[in-house]
Amino acid sequence: MRLSRLSRTTLGVVTALILVVVYVPLFVVLVNSFSTSTSLTWPPPGFTLDWWVRAFQSAGAIEAVVTSVQVAVIATIISLVLGTLISFALQRFEFFGRDAISLLVILPIALPGIITGIALNNFFRTIMGIPLSIWTVVIAHATFCIVTVFNNVIARLRRLGTNLEEASADLGAGVWTTFRLVTFPQLRTALLAGGLLAFALSFDEIIVTTFTAGSGVTTLPIFILNNMFRPNQAPIVSVIAVVLVLVSIIPIYIAQRLSGSEQQRR
Amino acid sequence: MTTTAPPAPPSSTHPAVPRPRQTPARRASVILSTRPRLRLALLLSAPLFWLGIVYIVALVLLLITAFWSVDSFTGEITTEFTMANIIEVVTGSLYQTVTLRTIGVALAVTIIDVALALPIAFYMAKVATPRMQRILVIAVLTPLWASYLVKAYAWRSVLSQDGIFEWLVAPFGGQSPGYGLPATIITLSYLWLPYVILPIFAGLERVPDSLLEASGDLGGKTWSTLRLVVLPLAWPAIIAGTIFSFSLSLGDYITVNIVGGASQMLGNLVYTNVGAANNLPLASAIALIPIVIIFGYLFLVRRTGALNNL
Numbered sequence: 001m002r003l004s005r006l007s008r009t010t011l012g013v014v015t016a017l018i019l020v021v022v023y024v025p026l027f028v029v030l031v032n033s034f035s036t037s038t039s040l041t042w043p044p045p046g047f048t049l050d051w052w053v054r055a056f057q058s059a060g061a062i063e064a065v066v067t068s069v070q071v072a073v074i075a076t077i078i079s080l081v082l083g084t085l086i087s088f089a090l091q092r093f094e095f096f097g098r099d100a101i102s103l104l105v106i107l108p109i110a111l112p113g114i115i116t117g118i119a120l121n122n123f124f125r126t127i128m129g130i131p132l133s134i135w136t137v138v139i140a141h142a143t144f145c146i147v148t149v150f151n152n153v154i155a156r157l158r159r160l161g162t163n164l165e166e167a168s169a170d171l172g173a174g175v176w177t178t179f180r181l182v183t184f185p186q187l188r189t190a191l192l193a194g195g196l197l198a199f200a201l202s203f204d205e206i207i208v209t210t211f212t213a214g215s216g217v218t219t220l221p222i223f224i225l226n227n228m229f230r231p232n233q234a235p236i237v238s239v240i241a242v243v244l245v246l247v248s249i250i251p252i253y254i255a256q257r258l259s260g261s262e263q264q265r266r
Numbered sequence: 267m268t269t270t271a272p273p274a275p276p277s278s279t280h281p282a283v284p285r286p287r288q289t290p291a292r293r294a295s296v297i298l299s300t301r302p303r304l305r306l307a308l309l310l311s312a313p314l315f316w317l318g319i320v321y322i323v324a325l326v327l328l329l330i331t332a333f334w335s336v337d338s339f340t341g342e343i344t345t346e347f348t349m350a351n352i353i354e355v356v357t358g359s360l361y362q363t364v365t366l367r368t369i370g371v372a373l374a375v376t377i378i379d380v381a382l383a384l385p386i387a388f389y390m391a392k393v394a395t396p397r398m399q400r401i402l403v404i405a406v407l408t409p410l411w412a413s414y415l416v417k418a419y420a421w422r423s424v425l426s427q428d429g430i431f432e433w434l435v436a437p438f439g440g441q442s443p444g445y446g447l448p449a450t451i452i453t454l455s456y457l458w459l460p461y462v463i464l465p466i467f468a469g470l471e472r473v474p475d476s477l478l479e480a481s482g483d484l485g486g487k488t489w490s491t492l493r494l495v496v497l498p499l500a501w502p503a504i505i506a507g508t509i510f511s512f513s514l515s516l517g518d519y520i521t522v523n524i525v526g527g528a529s530q531m532l533g534n535l536v537y538t539n540v541g542a543a544n545n546l547p548l549a550s551a552i553a554l555i556p557i558v559i560i561f562g563y564l565f566l567v568r569r570t571g572a573l574n575n576l
Contacts, residue, residue, distance in 0.1 A: 003393065003488060011389040018386050019405055022459065025420035026412055028430055032423065040423035042430040082313040089309035093302065101310070103564075104317050110509060110564065112517020112556050114533045115328075116321075119553075122331055122546055123324035126343060143320050146313070174295030175305075204414055206520060207533075211540070224415045225520070234419075241416035248411030253404075 026245060033238035038231040055239035064223035071134065071219060072202040075141035079198045080191060082142070083149025091157040108144035116144060117211030124212065132214040140212040141205060145198035152194035153187060160186055196251045332550035343546060351551035361535070365555055368532045371451055372515035378455040379462040379511045380504060387463050388496075391470035392478070403467075410460045418524045421453040425525065445527035453525050454515050461514070462507035469503020470496070502571040512563060516556045532556055 003011075028042070033051055035044035055061060083105075090102055108116055120140050124130045164186075168178040206221040213222060224240065227233035298305050335348050355361045390402045409417065424431050425442050432442040443449055473496055481491040519533025532555055539549035 007488065008393055011385055011393055014385045015389040015402070018382055018459075019402075022406075022409055022456070024430070025417060025424050025456070026409060028424055029412075029416060029420045040426060041428050042423070042433050078316075082316055085309050086313040089306055089313075093306045093309075095306060101314070104322070105313075108317075108321060110513055111560055112513055112533070114517040114519065114536055115325075115553055115557055118536055118540055118546075118549055119324040119328040120320070121540065122328055122550065123320075126331065126546060127327050139320060143317070146317070169299065174292055175298045176291055176295055200411055204411070206414055207517070221413060221415055224413060228415065228419055228524075237416065237419065241412055241420075244416075245408065245412045248408060251411075 026241075029238050029241050033235060033242050035235065038234060040234070051235040051239050055236045055243075058236060060218070060223060060227075061220075061236065061240060064218050064220045067134065067218060068203050068220040071137050071141060072199045074138045075145050075202045076195050076198045078138070078142035079145035079149050080195050083146045083194060083198075084153050084187070084191065086146070087150050087154040087157055091154050092162070105147050105150050109147050113144075113205070113207035114211075116140065117208040120208070121211040132212060132217075134214065134217045136212045136214065137209055137217060137219070140208050141202040144205075144208065145201055148197040148201060149191070149194035152190040152197070156187055156190035192254075196254075200248070200251075328550050328553065331547050332554055334547045336545050336547055351548050352554075354548070355551045355555065361552065361555070364530055364532055364535060367447070367529070368516060368556075369559065371447065371454065371531065372512050374451045375454045375458065375515045376462075376508045376511045378451070379459050380466075380508060382455070382459060383462040383466050383507060384504075387466040387470055390463075390467050391473075392475070406460050406463050406467075414457060415520070415524075417457055418453055418521045421449065421456060422525050425449050425452070445525050447526065447529050449525040449527075450522050450529065450531075453521050454518060455511075457521065458511040458514050461510040465503045465506040465510075466500065469500040469506070472503075473499045505567045505570050509563070509567070513560055516559060 028040075031044055032040050034047055034049070035041070036046035036048045037044055086101070086105060090098055117140070120136070120143075121132075124132060124136050130136065160183075164182050165178050168182045173181070204221060205219075206225060209219055209222060210225075213219065218226070220240070224237050228237055298308075331343075332351055333347050333349065335344050335346065335350060336342070337344050386402075386406075390399055390406075394402060422445075423429050425444065426432075427442065427444070429442060435441065443452075477495055477499075478491060481495045486494070517533050519531060519537050522529055522531050522534060532552060535552050536549045539545045539552065543549075
């Protein structure tokens with residue numbers, strides 16, 4: 001199949017158009033963070049830096065960022081361990097019920113967030129009698145973050161095969177040494193990519209979080225939802241959004257560098 | 267360098283590889299490497315414990331809670347078996363209307379997203395140079411990191427009466443759709459678009475270029491190559507993308523609150539019954555509707571192999 005110049009150009013233009021539409025709302029948010037209007041009027045009536053100053057002084061916003069980072073870090077660590085274990089089990093072994101387990105891993109993100117949320121809310125509150133806290137949020141987040149780690153690690157394991165591990169075992173290395181010196185170094189970038197995704201997923205989650213967070217637990221998305229409809233707080237939400245997008249460029253850049261350097265090594 | 271005596275071959279009593287010391291770790295390693303079933307059991311125990319206890323038990327209990335009821339005087343949950351909630355949800359006209367509306371929105375969002383994702387994913391995978399491809403992947407991924415809420419809010423401001431949409435189309439006699447179901451569909455399509463693009467892009471990237479060239483050499487025109495070679499190979503990835511947009515739309519209630527005006531989706535009914543109405547059994551019964559729909563959908567598409575492409 002050879003694409004004509006015309007169809008290549010058309011595809012390029014369509015791609016560019018879609019990306020423009022994708023970025024316009026984000027651009028509107030950026031502009032609104034400098035706008036004197038509190039009701040998001042377009043075009044903006046005037047320019048101010050007031051919201052940026054107030055956002056960085058807002059104790060609520062800073063506290064919410066700290067809470068979100070704590071939840072995301074712990075949930076990511078749990079999902080890294082569980083996701084790696086389960087990928088090894090499913091990739092290296094044939095056993096009865098393998099398909100059922102791979103469905104079980106996918107289920108927490110395949111089912112709508114509200115199902116996971118209400119199921120866990122019901123489980124913690126009504127059945128177990130555990131009061132909702134930051135830990136119930138961590139447990140919920142780790143549950144649906146496992147799949148991102150799982151996807152990355154199992155794809156890597158599939159590609160690696162077992163030749164190097166067998167060679168290592170033939171040369172006398174035990175299970176642990178082989179894992180430490182042969183398997184783990186080859187998995188490292190997959191773990192980083194999966195971990196980054198898990199962190200992002202947890203950091204941004206709102207639906208499951210509303211159902212599992214204790215009354216004093218305010219993650220960043222909950223903070224944003226609480227402040228979005230308050231006229232004097234809404235532009236601060238825009239500032240937070242702009243900062244988040246800017247900060248997010250760093251991990252995306254790292255992930256791209258990793259996959260790029262790996263392609264060159266192959 | 268002299269060529270006198272060659273190095274003596276290692277004698278059988280002193281092997282080149284020293285015997286490993288018998289540490290507990292070594293002994294465990296020996297036990298593990300001879301017993302694959304034990305290895306499998308150890309690998310599976312922690313994740314299965316977590317997913318089984320936290321997730322499956324919670325889901326099953328949700329199912330059971332749907333058959334309980336709430337005492338209207340005390341507000342306490344009565345653990346007596348009743349079909350009342352299920353009957354109300356299945357026969358109530360409110361629930362039927364909202365279910366149909368929710369499925370309609372989820373289908374519309376899925377169709378729009380696939381229609382937008384196919385050209386962009388194809389361009390990324392097969393047309394763009396490697397450098398351009400990397401830039402495009404970043405361009406598609408970056409909005410994922412912007413908060414879900416902020417993106418929904420951004421569309422609220424884009425579509426508002428004095429927003430940028432009105433400002434752009436007013437000179438041509440157009441009008442912003444305002445808040446309601448169309449705004450909900452637009453916003454949800456926007457939110458889930460990256461989730462649909464990425465699996466389709468990954469799927470198209472796996473289609474070898476040599477197959478496309480072979481099809482061209484054998485006289486296949488662009489369209490027949492796309493239809494007969496690319497589409498069947500990328501189909502599981504496309505279905506994987508639709509699982510995301512369909513499922514995420516089915517359960518959403520926050521976007522509807524932000525841009526949907528007075529429209530309600532299934533998620534809103536669940537949310538009201540958990541929160542304000544404090545009727546967990548009824549909420550559980552309503553939540554069974556999307557569960558049944560999603561399982562039906564997963565059942566329909568499981569033969570395509572889409573579940574391995576998520």
